[in-house]
Amino acid sequence: MPALQRILLKLSGEALMGDEAFGIHRGTIERIVAEVAEVSRLGVQVAIVIGGGNLFRGVAGGAVGMDRATADYMGMLATVMNALALGDALERGGTKARVMSAIAIDQVVEPYVRPKALQYLEEGKVVVFAAGTGNPFFTTDTAAALRGAEIGAEIVLKATKVDGVYTADPKKDPSATRYQRISFDEAMVRQLQVMDATAFALCRDQNLPVRVFSIFKPGALKRVVLGEDEGTLVHV
Structure with a gap:
């Protein structure tokens, strides 16, 4: 399931x-x-x-x-x-x-x-x-x-x-690493551009998690739905 x-x-x-x-x-x-x-x-x-x-x-x-x-x-x-x-x-x-x-x-x-x-x-x-x-x-x-x-x-x-949220822009910094999961508050403190501020605040206030993933990776959407480790989960 x-x-x-x-x-x-x-x-x-x-x-x-x-x-x-x-x-x-x-x-x-x-x-x-x-x-x-x-x-x-x-x-x-x-x-x-x-x-x-x-x-x-x-x-x-x-x-x-x-x-x-x-x-x-x-x-x-x-x-x-x-x-x-x-x-x-x-x-x-x-x-x-x-x-x-x-x-x-x-x-x-x-x-x-x-x-x-x-x-x-x-x-x-x-x-x-x-x-x-x-x-x-x-x-x-x-x-x-x-x-x-x-x-x-x-x-x-x-x-x-991009296949998730990174510590820095992976195109500019080859040493950047992908977060597997990160809280809304930490993402805001680190000024990670996940979504615009209004959307981000609404998701946080409604306890609505966000997963960032690459739509260009074949099968990524299915893997996310099946609960596999894909992209970055942003949560309360």
């Missing part, structure tokens, strides 16, 4: 880029979908919060000097596009999925309603949350912490390019 029964997976938009400068790399999204589908078939309830940085990069130059709230709403629309692509790829791969948005775009995507999201999860569908929290000035990290707490997830899995 999997060690985890309900998870909130936080995917950055950049995770979908592959080797592209921006946008969505089809092979990359299909590989991620295959890993999510494998975990779902184990009986694990999977919810996903996705970022939009990969698409927003394409308009980032034009956003310079723009009102912050306006730029953030543009970023939310980017997450909706990513969520639709992810939901479509899941469905094409044979995994039932529902996309729910924190901002109302009724003709395009279903609005986020907590009881409905819980119903979908209990039916075994993968639920993809789009548009962050629906508010400017909040990151998709914060949306992951919020949605994770709302749906009663056992853990937030932050999928990154």
